[in-house]
Amino acid sequence: MTFTDGTMAHADAVIGADGIHSVIRKIIADDAPQFAGTKAYRGLIPAQRLPFLAQDELAVKLWLGPQRHVVCYPVSAGRLFNLVTDVPSGDWRAESWMTEGRVEDYDPL
Numbered sequence: 878m879t880f881t882d883g884t885m886a887h888a889d890a891v892i893g894a895d896g897i898h899s900v901i902r903k904i905i906a907d908d909a910p911q912f913a914g915t916k917a918y919r920g921l922i923p924a925q926r927l928p929f930l931a932q933d934e935l936a937v938k939l940w941l942g943p944q945r946h947v948v949c950y951p952v953s954a955g956r957l958f959n960l961v962t963d964v965p966s967g968d969w970r971a972e973s974w975m976t977e978g979r980v981e982d983y984d985p986l
Contacts, residue, residue: 897972915944916966921957930958 878886893901897910924930930938930949937950948961 914966915963916969918962918964920960921952922960924951924956924958927958 878888878891891901893899895901937948940947945962945964949958952959
């Protein structure tokens, strides 16, 4: 591997966990990411607002449903919970980590 500062490293394996515009993906695959038709809502919630989850602060919680899921897990030494939902997006395809969601856009199926 050669980094932007010119340094090099050798490895038996490289994990490309760098997102949709992955540098590693461009090296190992000759394809483009495909739109999955879903959008994710993400947020951080103080643990004290979720006492039913904080009882087992190290557990990852996963709720699955038709065309939807919710994942919740502790971060910041258990002070916060990261919450991620994945829901159908229809035609909405904004690619951003900062686009705000609106309740009016929610489609309950």
